[in-house]
Amino acid sequence: MTFSLLGRCARTGQIGAAGATSDIGVGARIQHIAAGVGAVLTQHRTDPRLGPRGVALLRSGCPAAETVAALVASTPHQAWRQLAALDAEGRTAHHHGAQVKPERGDAHGRDCVAIGNILSSSAVPAAMVRAFEADPDAPLGDRLLAALGAGEAAGGEHGPVISAVLEIHGDQDFALADLRVDRAADPIAELAGLWRDYAPKIDEFILRATDPDRALGGASGSVVPTGPAA
Template sequence: MTFSLVARCRDTGMFGIAISSSSPAVAARCAYVRAGVGAVASQNVTDPTLGPLTLDLMEQGMSAEAAITQVKKQGRFIEYRQVLAVDCEGRTAIHSGPNALGIWAEAQGENVASGGNLLANDGVPQAIVDGFLASSGHLGDRLIAAMRAGLAAGGEAGAVHSAGLKLVDKVSWPVADLRCDWTDGCPIEAIATAWDIYKPQLEAYIQRALDPRQAPSYGVPGDE
């Protein structure tokens, strides 16, 4: 019911995830990122505990591959789960249980991993990885480009209704956390529109949190 990618920006060290599903509010259950540590997608008959567990293991020094190996040992009903991870050195790993739904597949590249289930075809994750690697610019732009490539390659077997994009950088909170929890339109394009609006303001929101005295104006009525 889901296709996604986790990725690291080689130039900045920023991590991100983008995800879409026919289910509602997919990003609320499946998207996990931690600054300086990595990004994880926990999907397919989702166990939300696996995302934080994988990040904790990588924060303790495990590679993505070692963390996923440990998650496979600790996770309950792991044969139903699909977990994707990228670590602080850009290494990636994926677990796809044999009971993943429908057509499921996975693909990996430098600093990026993609996986999906109930897909229109098994080439969708590779199209997502290729779309990411062929793109340039801000990590958020590249995540959007990759998801559009996956959708163009067929996406999910049915219509998708929710999507999310989450980014972390040098602070302890997500610097972007954009979601479309339900639409009868295209949730990926809804996230793309939100990103186009949010991207120019991203640094201002960080600065307001760190030191509002140095922040730009708020751009609201009454602000001078």
């Protein structure tokens, strides 16, 4: 009952994830990302413990395929797990356990991998990958949301989704964006609206963390910030 995608921007090195599900609070469970390292998805009978374990494997130098294989080997409940990994070089891998409910699917593309379970069609992940690959020069957040929208347009789940997530990491040790709609009638549309409002502020939020004297409302106090301080 979840469809999601991991993606990397080859130009900037940014890595991100987008996903949606018919359960509440998807963004609290499925995506695990580290800047310059890679990302892991864990879903179906979700075990969030596998995410940090996978990121640690990627950080140690394991490529995506070895990371997924090690995660599968490390859990006694691998039959219930659906996993995907993306490493810093853009390589990808996935796992569907034997108990993952249909329709299930996966698709791999350049710098991306999509997986889904309890889908209306096994073709949903391929639609997501095509949308992600369509404009490689676009901002990563735009590409991830295009993939999520394409998955929904291709049929998404059997039932309506109620939560969605978009998370992006760049060259900082904190997320550039971590946007979540935990429960809504149209969470993907709401998430897209959040991204439109948030994206123009990312550079300012980075300055507030790394060089606050140059940020709006800095040392002189002569400029009033345009957005809420974080």
